[in-house]
Amino acid sequence: MAKYYLAPMEGITTYIFRNAYHKYFRKMDKYYTPFFVPHSKRGLNLKEQEEILPAHNAGLFVVPQILSNNGNDCVQTIEKLKRYGYEEINLNFGCPSRTVASKYRGSGFLAKTEELDRFLDTVFSNEKDVKISVKTRLGRDEPEEFERILSIYNQYPLEELIIHPRVQKDYYMHEVRLSWYAYAEGHSRHSLCYNGELNTVKNIQEMQQRFPQTDCWMIGRGMIANPGLLMELEAEKLKNEKKIQSYGGFSIEKERMAAFLEDICIHYEEASPKEIYVLFKMKEIWTYLMRYYPDHLEKIRKIKKTQTIEEYKREVQEIFTLLR
Numbered sequence: 001m002a003k004y005y006l007a008p009m010e011g012i013t014t015y016i017f018r019n020a021y022h023k024y025f026r027k028m029d030k031y032y033t034p035f036f037v038p039h040s041k042r043g044l045n046l047k048e049q050e051e052i053l054p055a056h057n058a059g060l061f062v063v064p065q066i067l068s069n070n071g072n073d074c075v076q077t078i079e080k081l082k083r084y085g086y087e088e089i090n091l092n093f094g095c096p097s098r099t100v101a102s103k104y105r106g107s108g109f110l111a112k113t114e115e116l117d118r119f120l121d122t123v124f125s126n127e128k129d130v131k132i133s134v135k136t137r138l139g140r141d142e143p144e145e146f147e148r149i150l151s152i153y154n155q156y157p158l159e160e161l162i163i164h165p166r167v168q169k170d171y172y173m174h175e176v177r178l179s180w181y182a183y184a185e186g187h188s189r190h191s192l193c194y195n196g197e198l199n200t201v202k203n204i205q206e207m208q209q210r211f212p213q214t215d216c217w218m219i220g221r222g223m224i225a226n227p228g229l230l231m232e233l234e235a236e237k238l239k240n241e242k243k244i245q246s247y248g249g250f251s252i253e254k255e256r257m258a259a260f261l262e263d264i265c266i267h268y269e270e271a272s273p274k275e276i277y278v279l280f281k282m283k284e285i286w287t288y289l290m291r292y293y294p295d296h297l298e299k300i301r302k303i304k305k306t307q308t309i310e311e312y313k314r315e316v317q318e319i320f321t322l323l324r
């Protein structure tokens with residue numbers, strides 16, 4: 001059976017978002033935290049602790065992610081995470097942001113294959129009792145770099161290889177390079193997870209038909225824009241298997257969506273006394289939800305202009321009154 005993972009999205013897929021999603025929508029098989037950057041402090045800082053405290057992630061399969069190009073720093077951070085009970089860690093070689101990549105981290109590190117190899121050697125020589133997966137792009141400048149990069153990954157006992165088939169310089173603009181994902185299917189010794197532009201039921205179905213060997217799918221922006229995406233996919237499958245007689249299409253009930261957003265807002269309010277922070281977090285989610293409610297762009301723009309939580313809640317309530 002296919003497995004689905006929620007992609008890490010810095011600032012968005014926080015523990016508050018993950019918990020609300022898990023409560024209201026189709027549960028994900030794994031949830032990845034936004035990346036941690038190793039630092040020399042003895043423990044994890046408060047924000048990092050909040051993210052991974054077991055009490056904040058009860059009932060969810062959470063995989064913490066590390067962004068680093070220094071093997072020893074990475075090992076130290078893995079040790080800290082293990083103390084919280086984590087048995088699986090993900091390494092980020094995918095982040096395309098210029099500030100990250102220019103320091104040879106994230107997908108920028110893919111330009112330094114010897115260092116990448118040494119990094120993985122340090123991590124895997126020191127960490128025998130934890131599962132380690134990798135989330136990667138194809139390279140920094142050209143997809144052909146992936147041949148060498150994949151041959152390096154093949155030397156280590158990765159738990160899983162998650163591939164976003166673009167290079168760093170593509171950011172999110174260039175279309176996903178599916179022939180290179182096919183290359184990975186043919187040449188990787190690891191089980192693969194596909195990530196990239198799985199935004200609609202049709203996208204997911206087409207990709208599952210094209211890559212039948214892959215049974216693991218990581219979704220990011222498509223899931224924030226439409227948290228009911230997998231419920232929609234499952235309803236569609238039932239329809240095709242004729243397990244349901246009548247089917248009038250699927251759309252998230254507005255009550256479910258409203259409760260989901262309210263849950264997130266309440267928890268951000270509890271976590272921070274700063275109204276501006278809570279507003280920022282909620283508006284960021286609405287930036288993605290705009291795709292799901294294209295008929296209500298004017299209203300959503302009003303939400304994005306609100307200055308207080310009270311105003312925000314009033315505007316949101318108005319939208320849900322308008323929706324069928």
Ligand SMILES: Cc1cc2nc3c(=O)[nH]c(=O)nc-3n(C[C@H](O)[C@H](O)[C@H](O)COP(=O)(O)O)c2cc1C
Pocket residue numbers: 007008009010011012033034035065092094095135164195196197198218219220221222
């Ligand atoms: C705002 C934002 C934040 C992201 N933060 C992370 C991150 O912390 N770690 C990571 O590996 N990828 C991060 N990504 C990349 C996503 O995990 C994912 O690979 C990318 O969005 C492509 O998948 P999608 O087309 O399903 O969104 C981020 C992407 C966005 C848009």
